[in-house]
Amino acid sequence: xxxxxxxxxxxxxxxxxxxxxxxxxxxxxxxxxxxxxxxxxxxxxxxxxxxxxxxxxxxxxxxxxxxxxxxxxxxxxxxxxxxxxxxxxxxxxxxxxxxxxxxxxxxxxxxxxxxxxxxxxxxxxxxxxxxxxxxxxxxxxxxxxxxxxxxxxxxxxxxxxxxxxxxxxxxxxxxxxxxxxxxxxxxxxxxxxxxxxxxxxxxxxxxxxxxxxxxxxxxxxxxxxxxxxxxxxxxxxxxxxxxxxxxxxxxxxxxxxxxxxxxxxxxxxxxxxxxxxxxxxxxxxxxxxxxxxxxxxxxxxxxxxxxxxxxxxxxxxxxxxxxxxxxxxxxxxxxxxxxxxx
Ligand SMILES: *Cc1c(COP(=O)(O)O)cnc(C)c1O
Numbered sequence: 001x002x003x004x005x006x007x008x009x010x011x012x013x014x015x016x017x018x019x020x021x022x023x024x025x026x027x028x029x030x031x032x033x034x035x036x037x038x039x040x041x042x043x044x045x046x047x048x049x050x051x052x053x054x055x056x057x058x059x060x061x062x063x064x065x066x067x068x069x070x071x072x073x074x075x076x077x078x079x080x081x082x083x084x085x086x087x088x089x090x091x092x093x094x095x096x097x098x099x100x101x102x103x104x105x106x107x108x109x110x111x112x113x114x115x116x117x118x119x120x121x122x123x124x125x126x127x128x129x130x131x132x133x134x135x136x137x138x139x140x141x142x143x144x145x146x147x148x149x150x151x152x153x154x155x156x157x158x159x160x161x162x163x164x165x166x167x168x169x170x171x172x173x174x175x176x177x178x179x180x181x182x183x184x185x186x187x188x189x190x191x192x193x194x195x196x197x198x199x200x201x202x203x204x205x206x207x208x209x210x211x212x213x214x215x216x217x218x219x220x221x222x223x224x225x226x227x228x229x230x231x232x233x234x235x236x237x238x239x240x241x242x243x244x245x246x247x248x249x250x251x252x253x254x255x256x257x258x259x260x261x262x263x264x265x266x267x268x269x270x271x272x273x274x275x276x277x278x279x280x281x282x283x284x285x286x287x288x289x290x291x292x293x294x295x296x297x298x299x300x301x302x303x304x305x306x307x308x309x310x311x312x313x314x315x316x317x318x319x320x321x322x323x324x325x326x327x328x329x330x331x332x333x334x335x336x337x338x339x340x341x342x
Pocket of ligand 1: 059060061062085086138140168170171196198207
């Protein structure tokens with residue numbers, strides 16, 4: 001029996017059709033900008049997200065890093081969420097490699113950053129302070145799509161305060177599909193946007209950074225410096241083109257599966273399920289620590305993988321099939337009926 005892996009959408013594997021596209025890709029040396037498939041992916045992504053240019057990167061971490069390094073110089077500062085990927089989960093790269101100081105602030109419950117709180121943190125022009133240069137948002141965050149009117153407010157705020165605006169859009173297309181809008185309705189508010197190909201879109205490797213032409217040229221230099229100048233990368237870019245042309249609309253299926261899981265899990269008294277209508281492909285629940293650990297072990301014996309934690313996150317993706325949802329809920333039911341026995 002196959003394993004149903006709910007730990008993350010990074011676990012998705014390339015399909016047969018994606019592998020064929022990779023095998024057949026025309027390639028060249030991308031550092032010479034001779035790889036036609038990389039060039040095609042970058043042009044296609046720029047068009048799809050409404051920017052002048054795009055850059056294919058090894059990972060989302062690299063896309064965000066080269067973006068911050070391109071927006072900010074030594075002694076500059078970016079304002080970012082306390083639990084944001086671009087602050088907490090990227091090894092402090094902007095500070096380590098760019099001498100760029102992060103100024104983290106708490107996220108609001110809806111995963112926005114309060115613009116009033118951001119304003120308080122903007123440093124005046126004074127020899128004591130770093131120069132506040134950039135505001136970073138994340139969409140989706142914990143599966144939540146940022147409200148479109150908030151994005152418009154953030155954009156006019158950033159313009160008024162002379163800040164650049166970057167979006168960590170690792171799961172941008174989950175937000176666009178959930179909100180039933182063209183992705184450009186989201187991206188048009190930003191100076192730069194990163195997107196992961198290797199999560200719910202199902203590519204094995206790669207992310208994209210989009211922005212204006214001059215900005216992307218700067219980012220290309222930083223990508224080279226950070227070891228991301230890849231040669232016959234068209235093999236990987238072909239997977240990205242396949243992902244962008246075949247795997248966006250189907251994200252709605254993952255969202256449906258997350259809704260079904262939410263509804264199903266709510267029935268178990270031992271679980272506190274976060275029931276937020278704005279969720280995309282993630283379900284969060286909490287329970288007593290020993291319960292979650294025992295649950296994870298019980299499920300693993302039944303070919304279901306979860307990462308138990310203080311809050312446990314289940315992530316749906318293209319390798320979770322419709323029939324799996326009933327199976328998963330049945331295993332939870334079995335676990336909790338065992339638990340009730342003396
Ligand atoms: C996954 C992720 C990234 C990038 O991660 P990589 O593993 O480096 O590709 C960036 N931001 C968020 C919110 C993510 O979930």
